[in-house]
Amino acid sequence: MKKFLLSLRPSILGLKLTSYFVVFGFIIGYLSFIFVTTASSRHGLQVISSTLIPLIQNLTDTREGELIETILDREHPGFSRLFRYLERPDDPGHGDVRGTLYFRGTTDRTWRSIRLDDKNIFRSAAVSDIVARGLDKANRHSLYSDSAPFWGKGDTAALFIKVPGFGSRYTYIIRMETNRRGLSSFIKHDVQEFILFSIVILVVSLVLGKLFSWRILRPIRALSDTASRRASGETDSSFHLARRDELGELSIALNTMSRNLDAQISEIDRRMKTMDTMNMIDKAVLSSVSRADLLDRVIGIVSDLFTSASVALALYRENEKGFEVLSLYRHAVKGILGERPFVPLADLDPGHARNITDLYQFICGSAAESSGVLYSFCCGRIINVPIYLRGGYLGSLVIGKDDPGDFPAATIESITMLADQVGIALHSVKEFEEKEKLFMGILIALTRAIDAKSKWTAGHSERVAKYAEEIGMHLGLPEPDLRALTFSALLHDIGKIGVSELILEKPARLTTEEYAIIKTHPREGARIIGDIPSYGKILPGILYHHEHWDGSGYPAGLCDEAIPLTGRIITLADVYDAITANRPYRSGMSGDEAIGFLREQENRLFDPRLLGIFLEILADRPKGELK
Numbered sequence: 001m002k003k004f005l006l007s008l009r010p011s012i013l014g015l016k017l018t019s020y021f022v023v024f025g026f027i028i029g030y031l032s033f034i035f036v037t038t039a040s041s042r043h044g045l046q047v048i049s050s051t052l053i054p055l056i057q058n059l060t061d062t063r064e065g066e067l068i069e070t071i072l073d074r075e076h077p078g079f080s081r082l083f084r085y086l087e088r089p090d091d092p093g094h095g096d097v098r099g100t101l102y103f104r105g106t107t108d109r110t111w112r113s114i115r116l117d118d119k120n121i122f123r124s125a126a127v128s129d130i131v132a133r134g135l136d137k138a139n140r141h142s143l144y145s146d147s148a149p150f151w152g153k154g155d156t157a158a159l160f161i162k163v164p165g166f167g168s169r170y171t172y173i174i175r176m177e178t179n180r181r182g183l184s185s186f187i188k189h190d191v192q193e194f195i196l197f198s199i200v201i202l203v204v205s206l207v208l209g210k211l212f213s214w215r216i217l218r219p220i221r222a223l224s225d226t227a228s229r230r231a232s233g234e235t236d237s238s239f240h241l242a243r244r245d246e247l248g249e250l251s252i253a254l255n256t257m258s259r260n261l262d263a264q265i266s267e268i269d270r271r272m273k274t275m276d277t278m279n280m281i282d283k284a285v286l287s288s289v290s291r292a293d294l295l296d297r298v299i300g301i302v303s304d305l306f307t308s309a310s311v312a313l314a315l316y317r318e319n320e321k322g323f324e325v326l327s328l329y330r331h332a333v334k335g336i337l338g339e340r341p342f343v344p345l346a347d348l349d350p351g352h353a354r355n356i357t358d359l360y361q362f363i364c365g366s367a368a369e370s371s372g373v374l375y376s377f378c379c380g381r382i383i384n385v386p387i388y389l390r391g392g393y394l395g396s397l398v399i400g401k402d403d404p405g406d407f408p409a410a411t412i413e414s415i416t417m418l419a420d421q422v423g424i425a426l427h428s429v430k431e432f433e434e435k436e437k438l439f440m441g442i443l444i445a446l447t448r449a450i451d452a453k454s455k456w457t458a459g460h461s462e463r464v465a466k467y468a469e470e471i472g473m474h475l476g477l478p479e480p481d482l483r484a485l486t487f488s489a490l491l492h493d494i495g496k497i498g499v500s501e502l503i504l505e506k507p508a509r510l511t512t513e514e515y516a517i518i519k520t521h522p523r524e525g526a527r528i529i530g531d532i533p534s535y536g537k538i539l540p541g542i543l544y545h546h547e548h549w550d551g552s553g554y555p556a557g558l559c560d561e562a563i564p565l566t567g568r569i570i571t572l573a574d575v576y577d578a579i580t581a582n583r584p585y586r587s588g589m590s591g592d593e594a595i596g597f598l599r600e601q602e603n604r605l606f607d608p609r610l611l612g613i614f615l616e617i618l619a620d621r622p623k624g625e626l627k
Contacts, residue, residue: 013220014213021209025201030152030183037180038150038157045159045176046143048097052174053163055082068103068170071122072114080120100175102127102135106168111135138162138173154182219247223254235262267410273305274414298425302397302418306411312398313422314343321345323395357386357393359416363404380404385415389423394430397422447490449497460577465489467573467614468566474613480537485566488541492570495525495542519554522546541566545574548605568607572598572614575605591618 071079083101101114103124111132112124127135138144138160147157157180163172187194219241229237239258241251303311314323322344345353361383380402387394397419401407407415447461468489472482496504499521503514510518526543530536544558544567551559553571563571579597582588589597595618602608 014210014217017213017216018206018209021212022202022205025205025208026198029197029201033183033186034150034152041150041157041178041180042145042159044097045157045178046161048099049159049161049174049176052082052099052176053161066168066170067172068114068124072124074122075120076122077120079122080116083114083116083122097176097178099177102131102173102175103170104135105170134160135173138175139171150180152183154185155180219243219251223247223251227254230258270410270414274417298422302399302422305414305418306399306401309399309401312400313395314398315395316393317342322347352384356384356396359383359385359412361406364400381407383407383412383415385419387419387423389427394423394427444490446494460581461490461493463577464492464570464573467576467617468569470617471569471573471610471614474617484537485541485569488538488545488566489570489573491525491529491538492542492545492574493521493525494528495521495523497528498524519546522555538566540564541570543567545570547571549607550604552604563607568610572606572610575601576614 070076102111103114104111111127113127113131115123115125117123134144134146137146139162141160142162144160144162145158146160148155150157156177158175158177161174161176163174181189222241223239226237226239239251239254241248243251299311299313302313303309312325314325316323320342322342325341325343345356348356361381364380364382380400381404382398382400385397385399387397397415399407399415444462448459465486469482469486472485477485496518499517503510503517506514522543522545526539529539529542541564544556544564547553547556547558547563547567548571549559549563549568551557558567576594576598580588580591580594595615598606598611598615602611
């Protein structure tokens with residue numbers, strides 16, 4: 001019942017259909033009025049003429065003679081009364097019918113009319129050419145009408161009747177005419193009938209219009225509701241009408257169109273996601289600050305596109321004859337000083353080694369297991385997509401899924417497009433690595449030159465950088481901050497380049513003046529690095545690595561959180577390496593002694609939170625590596 005009531009809800013199309021039916025009903029009523037008026041007037045003329053002809057014969061006794069010879073130029077009282085009645089319709093009691101009698105001889109082709117003069121004597125008179133032409137046409141038919149079509153406006157209807165039996169030497173035609181009342185006259189004189197007729201037409205039209213519109217709109221509403229559901233995202237909705245008419249064919253066509261649209265939208269969505277992923281890779285190339293950061297971003301971006309698959313990126317090392325593997329699920333080592341898992345080409349299964357530079361699919365099995373981490377991250381179908389740039393093989397994009405079925409052609413197309421974009425990223429990685437290695441080599445050479453000023457500090461800056469980087473990684477520092485921390489730690493003592501070896505190598509305690517010179521090296525180091533563009537982020541670690549948590553340090557005497565994080569981290573790493581190393585005036589502490597000293601300086605020299613992290617790092621080291 002509810003569904004039926006909903007189907008009766010007003011709609012613009014339903015109102016239009018109902019209004020069309022109302023208009024159509026009044027048109028039918030109007031046409032019915034025209035038809036009834038036309039038919040009744042014609043029928044009335046025929047009835048009157050069929051009655052009139054025998055009456056004339058009886059009045060004039062023409063069964064054995066000619067009618068015209070009986071009445072012409074004579075008086076005929078009976079026929080005169082009948083003739084006057086037909087000829088003068090304006091007499092009281094006269095109806096709407098009038099008649100005229102015409103004749104012509106068989107030898108004389110001229111039509112004449114019969115008239116009654118003032119003395120009641122019948123005379124003949126010539127007719128006009130227009131009337132004669134009408135009589136000629138009527139002579140070829142038993143009945144003939146020359147009236148104009150009736151369209152509801154009042155006019156006169158005429159009927160020509162060829163009269164038989166009035167003689168053989170003459171042809172007789174009676175022209176009967178009557179007034180046809182127009183619609184305006186009907187409304188004026190029959191108001192009640194007109195109102196009743198209009199109400200009947202209106203009610204019938206409304207009922208029929210509502211029924212027909214409901215019948216027509218029901219399947220259209222079903223199609224419209226389905227279209228609305230699909231527009232709102234219900235792509236599983238289908239157009240279904242169990243009909244064999246045009247609407248049924250329309251529902252089939254709409255279903256076909258919907259399936260095609262769904263396929264095209266899916267394809268467009270796939271291509272848009274691929275293009276978006278390629279764009280994100282471009283941005284990663286431009287915004288990454290390190291090799292590891294760029295590779296991690298590329299793998300993460302590609303993995304986001306294939307959420308149900310595992311993704312690995314294998315960078316081919318020509319010199320080492322093997323692959324450096326970056327897997328989304330196997331971040332073996334992090335940090336800019338670390339290395340990624342390496343798979344020698346000789347360790348690969350022979351089949352994989354031959355096809356590594358081609359696009360191919362295979363099901364993970366013993367061959368994949370023998371290839372190490374390169375193919376061991378998945379237990380289903382794996383696809384190897386080679387990455388080329390300028391004709392040179394750079395590596396492979398390896399994607400695996402648990403489903404053993406083949407990768408669809410559309411997916412392979414997307415992966416291939418991404419592989420081309422990843423090729424650009426890998427090329428950038430190679431260029432970045434070369435620059436980074438050169439830069440790191442320069443930094444390490446510089447720090448070694450500084451450390452070499454004293455045999456007691458050899459390797460000090462590199463060890464401090466490793467300790468600081470480990471602390472930063474445990475803190476979860478972003479890649480840019482971790483790089484800045486490492487560079488700061490490597491260069492934290494660069495200011496000592498201007499300190500005399502005599503002071504650095506002095507076996508006894510320093511004098512106040514000598515210690516004052518030593519205390520200048522943080523500011524001197526910051527001054528040296530400050531002249532290098534874009535190195536502002538590493539300055540705090542160099543400038544504040546001798547500040548203490550309790551404010552007793554130098555050069556600014558900062559305390560607590562006012563000391564930059566990089567300064568607090570390097571302070572901890574620097575002190576630990578210094579106390580565990582031998583100096584000209586003392587021997588280095590053992591591991592346990594150093595840890596004890598660090599604990600004593602909690603809340604004095606060191607940030608207690610950072611100290612706790614560093615102690616955890618030291619606790620994970622073997623005993624022999626604590627010093």
